[in-house]
Amino acid sequence: xxxxFYMLAAVAIGGxxxxxxxxxxxxxxxxxxxxLASLAGIFVLMEAHFLAAVQIIVYAGAIMVLFxxxxxxxxxxxxxxxxxxxxxxxxxxxAVTGALAGVxxxxxxxxxxxxxxxxxxxxxxxxxxxxxxxVGAIAQPxxxxxxxxxxxxxxxxxxxxxxxxxxxxxxxx
Amino acid sequence: xxxxxxxxxxxxxxxxxxxxxxxxxxxxxxxxxELQLNAVNLTLVAMSRLWGIDGQVFVFFVMTVAAxxxxxxxxxxxxxxxxxxxxxxxxFNLLKW
Numbered sequence: 018x019x020x021x022f023y024m025l026a027a028v029a030i031g032g033x034x035x036x037x038x039x040x041x042x043x044x045x046x047x048x049x050x051x052x053l054a055s056l057a058g059i060f061v062l063m064e065a066h067f068l069a070a071v072q073i074i075v076y077a078g079a080i081m082v083l084f085x086x087x088x089x090x091x092x093x094x095x096x097x098x099x100x101x102x103x104x105x106x107x108x109x110x111x112a113v114t115g116a117l118a119g120v121x122x123x124x125x126x127x128x129x130x131x132x133x134x135x136x137x138x139x140x141x142x143x144x145x146x147x148x149x150x151x152v153g154a155i156a157q158p159x160x161x162x163x164x165x166x167x168x169x170x171x172x173x174x175x176x177x178x179x180x181x182x183x184x185x186x187x188x189x190x
Numbered sequence: 191x192x193x194x195x196x197x198x199x200x201x202x203x204x205x206x207x208x209x210x211x212x213x214x215x216x217x218x219x220x221x222x223x224e225l226q227l228n229a230v231n232l233t234l235v236a237m238s239r240l241w242g243i244d245g246q247v248f249v250f251f252v253m254t255v256a257a258x259x260x261x262x263x264x265x266x267x268x269x270x271x272x273x274x275x276x277x278x279x280x281x282f283n284l285l286k287w
Contacts, residue, residue, distance in 0.1 A: 018191075022195075029198065030198070033202050042218060049221050056232060059195065059232065062191070063195070063235050063239060067246075068235065071253060075253055083260060083261070084221065101214070102211075110212055114208040124200075137241075137242070138240045141243065155250065158243055162244075166251060181262050
């Protein structure tokens with residue numbers, strides 16, 4: 018279990034570095050897919066089975082294919098030299114993100130909560146999984162406590178579809 | 191495993207921030223933002239081990255918003271590309287000064 022987690026974490030971090038450093042946008046996208054797939058594996062380890070499936074189907078399937086369509090439609094990826102910011106700016110942003118990493122690691126590393134399986138939330142999730150199954154366990158709160166946000170999400174998706182059509186449509190004049 | 195997952199999510203978030211800062215290609219900056227969203231999703235799933243399944247419901251909503259954002263953002267990038275023939279963000283300085 019633990020060794021599986023560390024292997025998936027290594028793949029995720031390597032994929033994330035690949036996204037930032039790949040020479041072409043398509044390569045960057047494929048590294049992103051590998052990072053998303055290993056994150057889905059980590060979701061399975063944390064007993065979020067439905068979210069792992071959605072991660073693969075929606076993120077790695079639909080959204081990444083949308084990115085791939087746009088990259089190939091615009092025929093990008095021939096100007097790596099001008100794409101990376103170099104020199105002082107890269108050093109400065111590396112320092113800033115390093116400081117951010119230090120703060121985050123201190124914040125999360127010092128709490129010392131590693132009680133996998135025996136946590137109260139973990140027990141509740143196990144009980145819900147036993148009672149309703151992998152999909153029902155998340156559908157139960159989604160359609161009772163979070164019904165209004167769920168409906169608002171539907172309206173958001175409708176607005177996004179209309180907005181994307183209006184923005185990307187070629188003007189016919 | 192919760193602490194390790196939180197540290198992994200912090201690392202992924204920082205790599206995403208670095209990518210947004212250091213690349214000029216708008217689509218790759220956008221991919222790095224998606225990476226940051228995924229780091230936050232990992233945090234929420236890890237925290238659902240402590241406080242129950244509500245965190246997983248939040249991840250569901252975050253994924254929906256990410257899908258909507260990807261559709262609208264890529265449409266904006268396509269429409270910018272039609273105008274400027276590039277996606278290098280240094281060329282988009284209309285609102286800068």
